[in-house]
């Protein structure tokens with residue numbers, strides 16, 4: 001099959017920045033411009049709208065200086081307006097060489113926003129294009145609201161394109177400005193235009209208001225468009241633009257006739273960096289770049305992966321510099337846990353694995369999120385309990401903590417089959433618990449070990465908030481020893497460590 005090359009224009013720094021609440025600093029824009037062109041290898045970047053602010057001017061200047069030194073200046077584009085050359089002046093001073101001139105692609109916008117006739121508009125456009133040509137600036141032209149224009153005023157659109165295709169314009173940029181197109185219309189409209197003007201270059205610029213941007217991009221490509229406008233993480237005004245990572249994967253997997261130069265393995269890195277710079281979080285389930293999209297959660301899936309990679313598809317995480325993960329929770333099953341154990345280099349026998357699985361399911365039922373880093377702690381806790389025969393059981397307790405009153409505990413405990421109940425106050429809830437315990441043991445004339453050290457930690461590296469571990473060192477006249485308790489609640493983890501002590505000393 002013969003392939004055709006399609007240009008990828010990334011507009012994260014212009015349209016992506018139109019995400020509400022997002023603003024890149026000048027140095028962030030330069031960092032991203034370098035990453036997008038040099039590492040990710042998109043073909044072009046749109047870096048700002050002209051006239052916006054002094055900060056934007058400086059950002060564009062920094063980018064053009066760098067781009068000039070690296071031979072990328074023709075890949076750096078600035079959105080300009082039909083404003084008698086004011087925008088052109090701005091971008092020229094900022095060192096840019098390619099303008100994306102924003103014009104009206106629907107009669108509705110032309111009539112009601114610019115309040116001009118088509119003839120007046122075309123004349124104004126011709127003047128700006130001519131001025132740009134004189135200045136050695138390349139012109140691409142946006143037909144803003146083109147999609148509605150095709151629906152509601154096609155005669156205007158074609159009259160305009162008849163004029164525009166005669167102008168010294170390099171690319172014609174067709175935006176679905178309001179994200180209203182269906183995939184069928186995208187194909188139909190682009191097909192009509194590309195058939196009528198076979199010698200011109202047309203970019204498609206999709207928005208995601210109906211979550212159709214990627215489908216629309218596919219149809220635009222099938223209709224023969226020559227370039228695409230995309231943003232990292234689908235950032236952009238309202239529901240955003242067509243997302244770069246998804247589109248790249250779709251092209252590579254489903255449109256073998258299309259050739260693009262974007263490096264898949266850098267998509268995740270760029271996505272993370274943009275998210276860090278903007279504070280615009282990536283949903284966990286965002287295709288390709290979301291945290292969970294390469295995580296198998298169901299035990300059956302992990303089991304199938306073990307047997308013949310039965311649950312793999314073409315979207316292998318390694319393509320994007322990522323790794324498959326196996327989630328731990330109530331739907332894990334043994335297979336998921338085994339996968340995590342393998343990664344940690346741990347082995348358990350069948351009985352131990354069963355017990356660890358039961359504990360993870362128990363935590364999952366309590367809505368706790370367990371990660372791979374929690375696993376060694378859970379194993380140690382489960383296996384530790386198995387080592388000792390339990391003769392003391394903390395049956396129930398009430399812990400109170402209120403302003404102006406000392407914390408108190410009411411405790412019920414079983415020792416060698418006999419039940420005791422006590423209450424006490426303390427400096428904190430755990431102190432009150434220990435005081436109630438001492439009262440119980442004093443009745444039996446037994447002195448409890450002294451608590452000499454108390455440490456709390458969350459499993460290192462754990463990104464979950466599921467568990468904390470309390471490690472208590474106890475002292476008797478004969479020995480010092482340590483017990484550990486694991487729970488999502490800090491006081492409960494200390495009580496679990498104490499219960500272990502009661503069964504040991």
Ligand SMILES: CC(=O)SCCNC(=O)CCNC(=O)[C@H](O)C(C)(C)COP(=O)(O)OP(=O)(O)OC[C@H]1O[C@@H](n2cnc3c(N)ncnc32)[C@H](O)[C@@H]1OP(=O)(O)O
Nearest residue numbers: 049050051052079081082083102103104113114144175177
């Ligand atoms: C498809 C898109 O996403 S378009 C995005 C374009 N980029 C931006 O808008 C960047 C952010 N915008 C801005 O910072 C400002 O709007 C500026 C600097 C561009 C202009 O600011 P202001 O002069 O204060 O005008 P304002 O923001 O109200 O913009 C509306 C004016 O632009 C005019 N306008 C709208 N489209 C165009 C166009 N394609 N060419 C020229 N003028 C236009 C409007 O008619 C209106 O003019 P009027 O005030 O004479 O009626």
